[in-house]
Amino acid sequence: MSDINLKKVGAAAEKRALPAAVWPLVALAVILIIDVIISPSFFSIRVVEGRLYGSLVDILYRGTPPALIAMGMAIVIGSRGIDLSVGSVVAMSGAVMAALIHGDLSPVIIVFGTLGMGLICGLWNGTLVAVLGIQPIIATLILMVSGRGIALMINGGRIPTFRSEFFEFVSTGSIWVIPTRLFLVAFVLLVLWLLLRKTAFGLFVESVGSNTQAARLSGIGTRVVTLSAYGIVGMCAALAGMVITGDTRSSDAVYAGVDSELDAILAVVLGGGSLNGGRIYLGTTLIGVLIIQALTTSILMSGLPPEYNKLVKAIVILVVLLLQAPKFRTAVTALFRTGKGKAKS
Amino acid sequence: MRERRLPILATIAVFILLYALGGFYFGSNFLSTRVLGNLLTDNAFIIIAGIGMSFVILSGGIDLSVGSMIGFVGIATASLVQHGMHPLMAVGILLVFGFLLGAAIGFIIDAFEIQPFIVTLTAMFMLRGLCYVISIDSVPINHPFMEAFQDFRIPLPGKGWLSAEACIMLVCMAFALVIAHLTRFGANVYAVGGDMTSALLLGVPVRRTIVLIYALNGVFGVLAGATYAFYTASGYPLAATGTELDAIASVVIGGTLLTGGVGLVIGALFGGVIQGLIQTLIIFDGSLDSWWIRIVIGGLLFLFIVLQKGIMRSVSALSQAEG
Numbered sequence: 001m002s003d004i005n006l007k008k009v010g011a012a013a014e015k016r017a018l019p020a021a022v023w024p025l026v027a028l029a030v031i032l033i034i035d036v037i038i039s040p041s042f043f044s045i046r047v048v049e050g051r052l053y054g055s056l057v058d059i060l061y062r063g064t065p066p067a068l069i070a071m072g073m074a075i076v077i078g079s080r081g082i083d084l085s086v087g088s089v090v091a092m093s094g095a096v097m098a099a100l101i102h103g104d105l106s107p108v109i110i111v112f113g114t115l116g117m118g119l120i121c122g123l124w125n126g127t128l129v130a131v132l133g134i135q136p137i138i139a140t141l142i143l144m145v146s147g148r149g150i151a152l153m154i155n156g157g158r159i160p161t162f163r164s165e166f167f168e169f170v171s172t173g174s175i176w177v178i179p180t181r182l183f184l185v186a187f188v189l190l191v192l193w194l195l196l197r198k199t200a201f202g203l204f205v206e207s208v209g210s211n212t213q214a215a216r217l218s219g220i221g222t223r224v225v226t227l228s229a230y231g232i233v234g235m236c237a238a239l240a241g242m243v244i245t246g247d248t249r250s251s252d253a254v255y256a257g258v259d260s261e262l263d264a265i266l267a268v269v270l271g272g273g274s275l276n277g278g279r280i281y282l283g284t285t286l287i288g289v290l291i292i293q294a295l296t297t298s299i300l301m302s303g304l305p306p307e308y309n310k311l312v313k314a315i316v317i318l319v320v321l322l323l324q325a326p327k328f329r330t331a332v333t334a335l336f337r338t339g340k341g342k343a344k345s
Numbered sequence: 346m347r348e349r350r351l352p353i354l355a356t357i358a359v360f361i362l363l364y365a366l367g368g369f370y371f372g373s374n375f376l377s378t379r380v381l382g383n384l385l386t387d388n389a390f391i392i393i394a395g396i397g398m399s400f401v402i403l404s405g406g407i408d409l410s411v412g413s414m415i416g417f418v419g420i421a422t423a424s425l426v427q428h429g430m431h432p433l434m435a436v437g438i439l440l441v442f443g444f445l446l447g448a449a450i451g452f453i454i455d456a457f458e459i460q461p462f463i464v465t466l467t468a469m470f471m472l473r474g475l476c477y478v479i480s481i482d483s484v485p486i487n488h489p490f491m492e493a494f495q496d497f498r499i500p501l502p503g504k505g506w507l508s509a510e511a512c513i514m515l516v517c518m519a520f521a522l523v524i525a526h527l528t529r530f531g532a533n534v535y536a537v538g539g540d541m542t543s544a545l546l547l548g549v550p551v552r553r554t555i556v557l558i559y560a561l562n563g564v565f566g567v568l569a570g571a572t573y574a575f576y577t578a579s580g581y582p583l584a585a586t587g588t589e590l591d592a593i594a595s596v597v598i599g600g601t602l603l604t605g606g607v608g609l610v611i612g613a614l615f616g617g618v619i620q621g622l623i624q625t626l627i628i629f630d631g632s633l634d635s636w637w638i639r640i641v642i643g644g645l646l647f648l649f650i651v652l653q654k655g656i657m658r659s660v661s662a663l664s665q666a667e668g
Contacts, residue, residue, distance in 0.1 A: 082462075134650055137407070137462075138603050142650070145590060146643025152636035262409075262466055275460045307481055311474030318467045325457040 024271050024287040027320045028294060035298045042301075051174045055297060063293035064181040065090075065240040067286055069260055070267040071192055072236030074285040077268050079229045080209040080277025081129060081136035085121065086237040086264060088147025090257025093117045093238035094245035095154035098162055107166040115238050121147070122234020123227060130226035144261070151253035161250040171246030181243050188239065192232070192282060202280060205229055209277030263292055270320055291320070351656045352600030352608070355649070356615045359598075363622045371629050378505025380625065385511035388621040390415060390573040392514050394588060395595035395613030396521045397565030402596050403525075404538040404558050405605025406454065406461035411566045412588035413472035414443065416581070418570025420476050423484035423580030432490050436571045440564055447563025451556035469589070476582035483581040486574060494575050510572050517568060518614055524561075525610045534558060538605030594642060595620060598649050602657070619645070 035042045035055070045054035069086050076083050096117040100110040121143060128139035173180045196202030204225045207215040216222045240260065245251050269275065270291050271284035295316055299309045322328045367375040374380075394411045401408045418439050425435035450468055454461050497509040507515075525531040533554040536544040545551050574580055597603065598619055599612020623641050627633045 128647075132651060132654060134654060135603055138597060138646075138650055141590070141593065141597075142643050142647045145594060145646060146640045149636040149639030149643065153634070153640070157634055157636065262469075266463070266466065269463055275462065307477035309474070309477070310470050311478055314467050314470035314474055317470070321459055321463060321467065322453075322457065325459050328457045331457070 021272070021281075021284050021287065023320075023324055024284050024291065027270070027323075028287055028291050031291065031294045031298060031316075035294070035301065038298070038302050047177050050177060051179065052177045055301065057179075059290060059293045059297050060182060061179050062297070063289050064179075064185055065243050065257070066260060066263045066267060066292065067185050067289045068188060068236050068240040068243070069233075069257075070264040070285050070289050071188060071282055072233030073261075073264040074268045074271070074273055074280050074282055075192070075196070075205060076136075076229050076233045077265070077273050077275060078209045078277055078280035079205045079226055080212070081226065081229065082140065082265065082275065083122075083125060083230065083233050083237075084137065084140040084261050085125060085143035085147055086233065086240075087257040087260045088144050088151065089118055089121045089234055089237035090241040090244060090260060091148050091151035091251075091253045092121060092154065093241035094251040094256045095151040095253055097167070097242060097245050098160045098251035099154055101162045101164050101167070102160065107164070110164075110167075111242070114242055115235050118234040118236070118238025118241070119231050120234070121237070122231040125234070126227035126230030129230065130223040148253055151251075151256075155251055155253050159250050159252050163249065164246070167242065167246035168249070171243045184239065184243070188236065189282065189286070196280060196282065201225070201228070206278055206280060209279070263289075266317065267292055270317070270324075272324065292317075350609075352602075352649070352653050353612050353615070355652055356598060356600050356612060356619070359645070360615050360619050360622065363619060363626065367622070367626050367629065375629065378501040378503035380505070382501060382505035382507055382511065384618055384621045384625065385514065386508040386576070388617045389508075389510040389514035390569045390576065390585075391588060391591050391595060391620070392614055392617035393517050393565055393569035393572055394592040395599070395617050396517055396610060397562035397569070398589075398592045398596050399521070399599075399601055399608065399610045399613045400525070400534055400558050401461070401562050402538075402593070402601055402603055403534050403605060403608055403610075404555060405541070406555075406558070407465065407593070407603070408559075408562055408566075409462065409465045409589050410450075410468035410472055411562070411569065411592055412585045412590075413469045413476070414563070414566035415570040415573050415585035415588055416476050416583065417472040417479075418443075418567050419574035419577070419584050420479050420484060420580035420582050422571060422574045423486045424479050426486050426488050427484060432486065432488050432575070436567070439567045439571070443563035443567035444560045445563075447560040447566070448556050450563070451559030452552075454559070455552050455555040473582075473586075479582070480580070481582055483579055485579045491575065491578055495578070510576050513568065513572050517565065518611070521565075521610050530554065530557060535606055538607075540606070591617075591620065594646055597646060600649070600653070602653060607657075 032042075039055075042055050045052055045057060047053070069090075073083060073086065093114045097110060097114040100113045105113075125140050125143060128134045128142070129136050132139075170180055170184065175183060196205070204215070204220050207218075207220060208222050208225050212222055215225075237257075241257065244256050248256075267288035268281075268285050270288035271281050271286070273279065273281050273285065292313075295313050296309065299312050300306065304312070364376070367380075394415065398408055398411065418436075421439055422432060422435045425438070426432050446468070450464055453459060454464050494509050497512070499507040499512065501507060525534065533544070533549050536547070536549045537551055537554050541551065570585075573585060577584070595613050595616030596608070597616065599608070599614070599616030601608025601612050620642055623645070624638050627635070627638050627641070
């Protein structure tokens with residue numbers, strides 16, 4: 001099986017000849033260069049009241065919740081799955097967190113309770129996909145549709161607010177001058193990287209993603225692997241829910257994490273991940289998150305009316321997607337070649 | 346294959362069951378044609394969106410942009426009418442726009458092999474972005490035509506009536522049924538969704554079919570948007586957020602498989618009405634909180650998907666036994 005994988009990777013490498021991270025990095029660099037041209041002070045970073053401030057820090061800070069979700073999403077997509085329910089999971093875990101805080105429990109129990117909610121959601125999705133064999137898009141659509149209803153039920157139809165020093169520290173506090181939530185992302189990245197690259201788990205997920213049948217026949221417990229992948233993305237969404245809910249100090253079942261599934265999937269695709277599975281790109285997915293976030297921040301900064309935000313974002317994303325599509329690149333090169341040929345004749 | 350009709354039969358059974366449940370609990374008021382008429386009126390735009398979505402899903406694709414399309418058509422119609430254009434003229438222009446945008450989406454999907462999910466997601470952002478560019482406030486549609494539209498009624502036996510929205514929806518459905526089941530294009534849609542490679546080998550014009558499917562979906566998206574705009578008599582840039590999910594749920598509850606190739610366009614009608622019925626039942630009851638609507642619809646989705654899975658498994662087991 002590893003032979004097949006190696007061959008596949010080898011073939012892909014021959015075709016591209018460039019490492020996968022190049023295109024996303026180029027896109028990000030172009031956006032940042034345009035930013036500097038528009039506003040020369042873009043890269044300046046100051047320390048105010050013991051915390052770092054500046055546009056770059058802002059991009060990282062705001063990118064935290066999508067980064068947490070997108071890393072989990074990258075793993076599910078690597079297994080040829082998808083998770084549409086992450087936004088609803090953010091709302092549900094936020095609701096659980098608010099309820100537990102009102103129960104005056106210790107932060108450790110609350111953290112485990114919130115993560116537990118994410119895990120349960122992930123395992124439910126995973127069971128539908130791995131055991132019942134339902135297509136991932138539909139399987140997770142169920143929780144996406146009903147999840148916010150469940151979150152509203154936990155909240156009792158209101159938006160409970162709370163005060164919790166611990167969660168304010170996690171979400172909006174800082175260690176030395178660096179925001180705490182960046183450490184959270186770094187920690188999750190480290191754990192996932194160790195899990196994927198220093199154990200066989202990453203290889204298992206990728207083999208399930210490239211050919212489930214072959215993976216099963218070569219003795220991989222494909223069901224357990226798929227279940228774990230969905231469990232992980234559920235917990236990632238719960239962590240994002242913790243950051244978002246801690247930020248607003250309230251659990252909003254309707255608006256917490258709205259559209260986060262779309263941003264996360266987009267980040268994975270911008271990072272070069274294919275929805276056909278088979279490869280997990282954790283690092284480039286984070287670059288994808290930064291592209292989306294940098295784009296949002298730069299549109300706001302450029303002085304363009306905020307109404308144009310979504311439109312410009314959509315057009316840039318479309319261009320990046322087209323540039324990444326091998327078929328588009330060949331078509332464009334062919335066009336240039338025939339153009340030159342015609343000019344000569 | 347007769348077994349493939351089982352999902353739609355199950356859908357109709359659920360519809361009748363829910364309707365009977367309503368009649369049992371709330372008496373003859375619920376069974377009146379007025380409730381039925383309202384059901385068709387209130388869910389007309391979701392069902393029209395579901396019709397376009399049916400073609401897309403039958404071909405093995407998906408469309409996430411229809412909610413934004415409805416919002417865009419609403420705000421564009423409202424602002425064109427504000428500038429002195431007749432509402433029908435505005436909708437006519439938008440229909441051309443919808444056709445062209447859909448065709449472009451279909452072309453990008455097929456020519457550059459980018460997943461429909463991602464391409465239509467970008468279209469979703471783009472259309473919602475255009476909404477904000479046109480206006481960030483709600484714009485009313487004031488035109489003599491609107492009064493005529495809202496006064497239009499076809500009486501039904503009993504106290505009920507069919508509104509203009511319901512009529513548009515039923516005409517769309519009839520048109521879609523003809524396309525799906527009586528034309529070569531319809532057969533090609535099923536062929537492409539069933540097995541793209543075989544379709545290509547059999548000489549089905551795959552590129553043209555996919556471009557046309559998404560163009561048709563764009564047209565139905567605009568019609569859904571126009572229906573919604575006339576229904577609310579206004580345009581609002583955030584209108585119909587998330588309606589793409591309702592449309593997809595309608596198609597799935599209507600018995601169409603998301604893997605493509607299997608299902609009936611008429612399913613979107615029943616899928617849409619069932620969702621509306623659940624909503625009506627919960628509102629009629631009054632003691633249940635509104636969040637139960639989402640939870641019950643989610644549960645129903647689950648039941649239907651498991652049911653379809655079971656049917657498909659037994660069908661393939663049967664055909665293997667026969668072979």
